């Protein structure tokens with residue numbers, strides 16, 4: 001539990017959706033995104049999280065939406081187009 005109890009959920013590094021911790025190490029934890037399904041690792045060697053990392057604050061949510069737009073990711077309240 002390198003990231004501590006506040007780091008059970010973090011923002012996905014790919015789409016900024018919620019990602020659940022799937023593996024716990026001594027220096028880094030593994031996560032899998034609920035929205036895009038990608039897995040990634042967060043390095044916690046600088047220390048565990050000091051506050052809950054999810055949900056994002058209002059200011060963080062604004063930043064996340066800006067980043068999602070920059071990357072061409074649809075807003076979170078929009079359903080992705082169904083593959084045909």
Ligand SMILES: [Zn+2]
Nearest residue numbers: 012015033036
């Ligand atoms: Zn994601």
